Amino acid sequence: MRRVWSINIRNLLVSTPSKSKPSESTVELNSWYHRVGQNESQSNVEGERNGNDEDAITPDVSQGVQKAEAIALVWNKKSAYGTYAWIFICMFMLGLHVPISAQANGYASHYNEHESSEKTRMTLEIMQKVLGTVLKLPAARLLNVWGRAEGFLVFVGIYLIGIIILAACNNATVWAVGYSFYVVGQSVLWFILFVFITDITEVQHRALAMAFIQSPLLCTTFTGPMVNESLTSNHWRWAYWAFAIIMPVVLCPLAGIFRYYQWVAEVRGVYKRPAPSGRSPAQSIIYHMQKFDLVGNIILKAAFVLFLLPLTMDTYGEIMYDSPMFIVPLAVGGFLLGLYGLWQRYGARDELLNTGALKPAIIGCFALAFIQQISFYCWDMYNFEASIAYYKLSLKPSSYVMQIYNLGSRVGGMLFGFAVFFTRRFKPICLYIGLPLMILGLGLMINVRGTGGSSDVGYRVGYQILVGLAAGTVVVGSQLAVTVFVERDSIPIMLFLLQMCNGLGGGIGLIVSRAIYKSTFPSALGDALPAGNKTISESLYQGGYTVQNSFPAGSEIRGAIDMAWEVYLQRAYIIATAVLAAGIPAVAIWKNVYLNQKQNKGVMI
Template identity: 30%
Template sequence: MEKRAAEDKTPAHVVHEGADAKSESDDSSTHAQGVKRVEAITAVWSKKALWSTFVLLWLVSFVAAMLGSVEGALSPYITSSFDQHGLLAVISIAARIIGGVVTLSIGKIIDIRGRMEGFIGALLLITVGMIMKATCQNVETYAAAQVFYWVGNVALGFIIEVFVADITSLRNRMIIFTINSTPNLCTTFAGPVIAELFYYKANFRWAFGAFLIILLVFSAPVVGVLWFHERKAKKLGLIRPKSGRSRLESAKFYIIDFDVLGAILITAGFTLITLPFSLVSSASHSWESASIIVMIVMGVVSLAAFVVWEKYFAPVQFFPFELLKDRTVLGASMTYFIVFLSTFVWDAYYGSYLQVVNDLSISISNYVLNAYSLTSYFTGPFIALFIRYNGHVKWPAMAAVPIYVLGTALIIHFRVPGADVGYLTMCQILVGFSTGMLTTMSQLALMASVGHQNVAVAIAIYGLFGAVGSSIGYAIAGGIWTNMLKSKLTEFLPDYAKDQAASIYGDITLQMAEPIGTPIRDAVVAAYGVVMRLMVIVGASLIPLLVAAVLIWKNINVKKMESGEKRARGNVF
């Protein structure tokens, strides 16, 4: 065996590990197989292949971010084209909850089947979503398309993060994570302009079709690299052959192993509880309506059934509760949850606010809106370098909390009609910087608290907490919007236009049809001012929970945890 390792220029310990894996029974260490595949790949590829993969992943991240930026800028106009601008938050709630829950299943899939298969599956979901968006003729189809797109987009980002974790050491990991986020520095500016050009020169359908093709073209080399090196590892005997199960046996195995029932119950529970907040006060729903009451009751029942199923009946638990016994994993996940919950309460309709109240164009409003993420992405690599040379994650995160409080509190003061847009941008920068600190530190703290075998599922848990947090934030925002904006429009509109309140409420283009200074536009601006100010106050009131979430982390120094990591995992950065 040692001779064979020398001839193949493969470390002897890796060949032994592959041989041992090959002899395992099919049911032993099931979730380690995807991990072993990627460890086999890193054992046989060169430094050149490693860095080429980093570049390819960066390009995929760039195109995916551009698609997301264009899609986000066009969304208010797509829902308005169906006279359903108010459903903007509703559509996001369902998509984000399903996307967050699905990552747990995706984590299991890529641990069992491999990273390449998961990557291809994510591209397939995005493709279906984009085709549906490009051809949709009603808001229901668009909402379904958003679910497919968002789940695929979340899955793609998740798999890229897991693969980056596979091919980096703990100390260097956030450097590549944050570099992969730098495409947003460009897409923040380019995306809204491209969206505006498509909106005025063509239509949103061409935007989705064009960027889908570009994404698939840039993703193909990544699939090729993974396939080539996986095939090479198989030839060296580092990857175990297929199980030999029949299709029926495999279907039964995966239904049990992925705990499909548990996934359905938790998805239904969170969706049914959060959706009513955005649906009430619509034409056919109110808090007294039977449909709203049934949704809430069924949501609670679904979550209760999920807990009972997981605790007493599930052969394989969908949610790995044991990982949350580690206080750092729990605290890091809660940090992500609270940041997203607080932010999305006041961010859900912010792009519309900037266009209606501040009279900004699609592109300029999204520049202001994206100053939040722009700052986070710009400072990310510097934060990662700080981590690399300092190693500490807890106290830098704690130092970011007061900055987050300051940025959000200032939004309460400045997000009023007539305020200078420069101050709103300043607030976005403050919140973006502190969010970048908190999310970078919390994600690394979480990964440092679990072994390499559990990185995928740990990142999935982290993503689930963020998805649920953003969904609840959207639900609160949607509830405030649907319950208050129409009534405020009716209150502020001049008598001759009060009968137009419903149509103005449902279409952003009607809200901006008249220039600022005219009675109808000023009434719309005043209504936005009241509703949006309340959203910021609610979001800010949740921030103190961050202190408790960060305080329970262990004082981890990742610089001291790196010893022996590279040797055990092959050719990694």
């Protein structure tokens, strides 16, 4: 009897309305049916049998993509825009806590100080940067295998565990472990939110949506410290306890929205949950090991850790780039990357990328991200020190100068989004406007001097604004391109690979910058110092801007310091400009796509 009743309910939900007078129970059921936003027709049921029908989910894609398609097929425009607004709020709150956490960590470090704490923090901060990058790969697979909401909730949990540990920690080791959870969770959540944006936007609107969703960073950079001052007036722990309470309220409803509309899709018959597999627990473990490619993930993670760890340790001054501790991990990492390629070709059941996904245009996107990050870190690594020692700015204005690139790139990204929205093209904007302006801005900074007064600082700030605005075009353009040039099933993996190229490029850029600084500044300083003061060259070099600023402007020693900075900055900007010029052929091989195609099914922004 129960089975007959369930079949009758299903028939009522999917059948074409009859012209005869409906029964009272049918009217009541249909009333409930319309209240949850359901307006099912027989065409949807027929479309379910046809994978090419725009009203049915695609049958031969991953479960995560099927769920995302089903959600978009049952919600309306208001729901799509409301979801985007909530993603914006999530981005804002995640961005707001970044400067708050940065300041609170200073108090926490002092509170948790003990004789081995500095070394512990240094080691774990290096690993945090590496893990925050490499764990995006299993996150990308999780989004496809389990679903968007499920993967999001997993890393919300990791993020909140990190915040709670930081709020409760009493020693440096526990603090570093908690901060590892925090950094990994935060990094992956940003990544997943970008995947959400690609799920709910049409390609012609995606650049503007991606750029606008990053706009909260325009204000959180400055509002974060003020909020932190209010929160930590009693104790630094409130910078974490407050957000341990706030963030679940902010993040979890987003997953709830997707789960609700997935339920609606199930009720309407648009999406059907997979039937029980019938596998034993042991078989399920083996199945998920194959699905997540456990062996391949271990090889790839080990390769990237061995690549990124020496690059990051060199940045922190832990090892030198010409030491065996630096060279050997890079060589082993290269070997493991080759081994991973062989595993993907001959051993993996579920390949990282669909066949033919790495087209020349995609390789061009990865190359541009890699080149752009090398160029950026070539000139930015010692930007803060140069602002104080060479351009004679105090700490607060120097910190503002450091934010010019980030703020300019957010504005430039939004301008690029509007341009793509109206023209439906993105390659010409990147190739003929964004990249040339970025090269021009870096080239103009080669001859900016720091000894001629405030006008020199004004020129430098103006050129950095130009570079930042142009960089927004390049960054958002590459993000848009990798989502347009591939099938929807490959988008999370492609975004991961793009960010991995950013990380590798940034690491190499830091090494290049350190090499330029070490090879130019000490020798130029030694040559410029008066004959009687050459013995202090090493102390000036090692002491940084704090020692260099102790000598008054206009003195012979300060003049020698300015000369050394001038030589370094010119070399750094020349190399950064030359490296960035290599990005022109990378963009030239992109496809000149006119964005009028429909990539996603259902109601989109």
